[in-house]
Amino acid sequence: MKFRKGDIEDVVVKELRKFIDERGWLAELFRQDEIDKESYPVMSYVSMTIPGVTRGPHEHIEQTDYFCFLSLSNFKLVLWDNRKDSTTYMNKRVLFVGEDNPVAVQVPPGVVHAYRNIGLELGYVFNFPNRLFAGRDKKEKVDEIRYENDEECIFMVDEE
Secondary structure: OOOEEEOEEEEOOHHHHHHHHEOOEEOOOOHHOOHHHOOOOOOOOOEEEEEOOOOEEOOOOOOEEEEEEEOOOEEEEEEEEOOOOHHHOOEEEEEEEEEOOEEEEEOOOOOOEEEEEEOOOOEEEEEEOOOOOOOOOHHHOOOOOOOOOOOOOOOOOOOO
C-alpha cells in the first residue's frame, strides 16, 4: 500500500500568530468562532516530547484532535488519510511545525497521525480534543487505534 503526497480533506492548518511586546509574546490557540461546533474542545492537555522521540502513529474513531505546536522545539508531523470514504483517501501530508512554524492543526477521526521532535530542546504540544479521554469519569474505552507496535505498520514517519 503506497500513500500519495497531498492535502487531506478536513485537516485544517492554522498559522498561530505571536503578538510580541516588551513582556514577551501571546498567541491565540483557538477561538470558538473559528471551529465547527462538532469539533469544540471538551478538554485540554499538554505533552512534552524528548528530542528524537516519536508519538504515534495512531488514529481516533470519533475524536477530533486540535494540536498546537508553537515553541521551544520543532516537530515533523505526518498525517495519513485512512478514511475509505474520503476524497483524499491514501493521501499523506508532512508538515514541519513548532518554534519555527507555529501552527494549530485540526485532525479529524480516521486520519492517522504521528509527530517527532526533530529539534534539540524538549518539545511541548498542546491538544484540545473534542472528546474526553476514556469518556466521562474515565469509565469508557479509549478512542484510539494504536500502530506503534504493529510490525506490519504502513504508517512510517521516516518514509517520504
